[in-house]
Amino acid sequence: MADIRLWNTKTRRKERLDPIDSGNVRMYVCGPTVYDRAHMGNARPVIVFDTLFRLLRHVYGADHVTYVRNFTDVDDKIIRRAEESGRPIGAITEETIRWYHEDMGALGVLTPTHEPRATAFIGEMIAMIAGLVADGFAYEAEGHVLFAVEKYAEYGALSGRSVEDMIAGARVEVAPYKRNPMDFVLWKPSTDDLPGWDSPWGRGRPGWHIECSAMSLALLGESFDIHGGGNDLMFPHHENEIAQSRCAHPEGEFARIWMHNEMLQVEGKKMSKSLGNFFTVHDVLEQGVPGEVIRFVYLSTHYRKPMDWTAEKARQAEKTLRKWYAQAAQGAAEGKPYVGVVNALSDDLNTAKAIAECHQLSLADDVSTLRYTLQLLGLMEDEVPEWAKSPDVDLSEHEARLAAARAAAMENKDFSEVDRLKAAYLAAGVEVRMSKGGVELVPGDDFDAAKLEASI
């Protein structure tokens, strides 16, 4: 069995993955707040952890991995969106979840084992909060329930901060009912016009962080193997999750290995609406960039490094993928992924190295291994994607015509007709291959049948 080593943010070291139960390897990844289309940045952790999910399934068996990625469907951003649009919250979240599945599916992302919605686990959240209050880790104040960070000595360990330092930074929300400025909300009151659930502290709704603690407990248990997300979540979200879960269940370990991906940039700059470089995944797909190309570009940078999305990278990725797909299409029905790629992925998900190994498979023309390796990487399913298939057209008459013209030209040394035909074919997106062996016409991805007929 391959030895999987992963960088653990918590210990700041690469550690060997030693599953608590190798018959059920468990991973939790923070999913989206569903109020709008997923943007290109959102897609990075999705692709990164999907690739890890695929590796785990390959190593431990598809039935021995449990992957949980939540939907946050109760949140102030959603409430705001509902107020702005006049649409019901449920309609917004349902629509957004549907979009999410469509867009991520286009990127070759597998559906996780469980995709829990926060609103389906309110009871579990209330139970956990009640326990924290009962044990003195949390307190009620003005309808809110707050976690008292001073009660958890290791608060800040994940992100390398101390409560004192953070207070000195003085960029925390000022709220008079907080005992410590760093205390965070577990439960907050809802007015009648806002979504709310009955609780021991009155009608209200959960704070953001508690859902992940409650849902990971319900679906993965007190201790599980991997917890992932973007590094912007490291503080405060993950720090707060740890505090809640460890205090609620001190006998559990919560997550053993914490993984965080770096952020995405666009053409060297932070993606932002004001810079006009803000794209949703849907936008990019609509522009005609195939999902496999997006995925390839993401995989070409290691997940712990900042990644720059550029049009040039997409162009090169498409070129490479077309070449590989043409080879993979010839692969045998049975095969296995390349061990060099499995090893690269096993070394802290070195996807860039994995792609380099694929180049070697391509060079060696090992079409079957390439095929199953691309499948492991999520770059193709059973078949080559439609967009990468050659247009199904019969150019044999044109080939014969060009061959005849060429033969004649060889005799009389007048190549004008050959050159004219060649130029016309090229203009119509047909690749012209002439050699001693004969003439071959290959329709390219920009093949235009109408243009071909018009110009010949």
Added chain:
RNA sequence: GGCGAGUUGGCGGAGUGGUGACGCAGCGGAUUGCAAAUCCGUGCACGGGGGUUCGAUUCCCCCACUCGCCUCCA
């Protein structure tokens, strides 16, 4: 101000205490009527300064620059 990440050839991007992958582009060659495609070959880099070491791009320190987080933005 605090915490963290990064700085490798023209571009992208791995990696290592001792001849620095791979891809794209470039250059040379084979091939071609000329090309294209393909194949073969090839030049080019470890931000700056110290230190440890027989030897550092790789370890340590300092500096510069870039970026992220600290505002429930992945």
